Amino acid sequence: MNERRPTPLLRAWVLTDAQRFLLLAVLIGVSTGLLVVCFHTSIELIDFSVHDTGTAPLMRVLWPALGAAAAALIVRVIPASAGSGIVQTKSALYVSNGHISFAAVPGKFAACALSIGTGTPLGPEDPALLMGAGIASRLGRVFNLSQRSMRLIAPTGAAAGIAAAFNTPITGVLFVMEEVVAGFDAAVMGSIVLAAVSSVVTSRLFLGDSPLFSAPEVVAIGGWRALLSYVVLGVTAGLFATTYVRVMTLLRYRLGAIHLPPLVGPLCAGLMVGAVGLVWPDVLGTGYRAMDAALHNQYAWSTMAMLAVVKMLVSGVAFGAGTPGGLFAPTLFLGVMLGGAFGGLAPGWLPVAAGPQGTLVLAGMAAMFAGVFRAPMTAVFMAFELSGTAESIVPAMITATLAFLVARQLHRQSILDVVAEHEGAVLPSARLVRPDAPLHVEDAATPVSDHVLVVNTTWSAPEALAHIQSSSAESALVFGANGRWMLLDVAALRSAMADEQAWEAFKTGSAPSVDGRPLEYRNVEPVYPDEWLDVALRQLARAPVVPVISRLDHRHLLGVVTGDDVRRAYGFERASPPA
Incomplete structure (x- = not known):
């Protein structure tokens, strides 16, 4: 047919x-x-x-x-x-x-x-x-x-x-x-x-097609005093962004360590936010109205400085307590208030140009975003699109670049890295990219087989000994009490596990001994499925087996990579020994 x-x-x-x-x-x-x-x-x-x-x-x-x-x-x-x-x-x-x-x-x-x-x-x-x-x-x-x-x-x-x-x-x-x-x-x-x-x-x-904020008075950069003002603002914003990330990190971990019931933490944080809002209502919600007012010079510099500090604390408490919501608006709020406060305070203390309030506010907003999120290009165009004024681009470029460099130097993590780490995830950022490389770890990884024994520290001593004695594997992988993966020799581990006290010591992070000698093991660095295969190759130079784990849970073993796995992935087979 x-x-x-x-x-x-x-x-x-x-x-x-x-x-x-x-x-x-x-x-x-x-x-x-x-x-x-x-x-x-x-x-x-x-x-x-x-x-x-x-x-x-x-x-x-x-x-x-x-x-x-x-x-x-x-x-x-x-x-x-x-x-x-x-x-x-x-x-x-x-x-x-x-x-x-x-x-x-x-x-x-x-x-x-x-x-x-x-x-x-x-x-x-x-x-x-x-x-x-x-x-x-x-x-x-x-x-x-x-x-x-x-x-x-x-x-x-x-x-x-x-x-x-x-x-x-x-x-x-x-x-x-x-x-x-x-x-x-x-x-x-x-x-x-x-x-x-x-x-x-x-x-x-x-x-409607209006920008988020009504266009403020913005002038093009001119003169060394104006340039100096943007340089100082950029460095200041980098320091302030680092402070914000560290405050968020501290509150996120400290509030999480209290282990309150799921509804109690956000409820208590909300009560604090409401009480603060009686005195400083402009910090509540998105803060768009307050940002627009600051863009048009409707606050004293001291008020803007106080609003920035208060917003930093209440947003940190709310987010740290687990209340759902985003970090973009608080970051922009801090940048706007920082730029406005700088514009009112700096000319009296530094040889910088006073300039229109709107210019410094937009530059501060871009700088703060670049310092907190480590996305300077986005910050520059955000200042332009949110205000609709092209004159904001050059000041935003200067402040955003400097804030990004200062913040990266002082604190290796962006706010997103902090949140991901707190949630147990290790995700790529702009410095760690999954490119379209020929091969990744997942292309070579194999399921855990009889050649590798995965030891579970939740087993009792008899269960552990039964698994170890029935295994034909030569190596064992263990997620230790120190939070790291360890590679051990199964034969030596079998001898050590005959003693129940040795197993209990091992579960708490102490290495057992064989004939009075400590059991030898090595810490192995795991790899992720989306990483380049040569990352696994570097680890295989230190250990015969490399664990492949989930980015969302370091204890979740997805598979292993050995030298033979890598050779197969590249199309090479181990040469047969001569007859």
């Missing part, structure tokens, strides 16, 4: 995979734009109902607590809606092949609308990023995309979400390429641009 071939007319209507992917990017952008419009509207309606209707002082204290507790309850029911959203999106790209639970979309929408709308001092942009990525992941599964396309679909939705949230297509594209994808990959650039543009066009149909 002859196979029927499509006619030329039919072939003209059959789309290639690349064309289908680009059309899907437009659909993702439109869907995300509509969702972000609803998200912003919900936050504004809740905010108006709570704060703009003559609420009594007691209720003004209680509303942030009630909103945070309600949001925490949603997170309890839908764990995928926790956090800011950026770490989850990067995890989808580098760990779970683009898969994001769709439950995160309605969960994040409801939790963040309630928390931010009632006054939690966090932002809606990061949650919008996750919601866009969640929509993209869902549509990718509906259209049965390949694994490679699914990996690329999450950042496409993320760009749509952040572009619609800020009403800034360039910022959305640059942030996703600079921080989420961690590089400018031609394979994903086209889809990201299409999704960002289509989401912004959709949101502007409902919210």
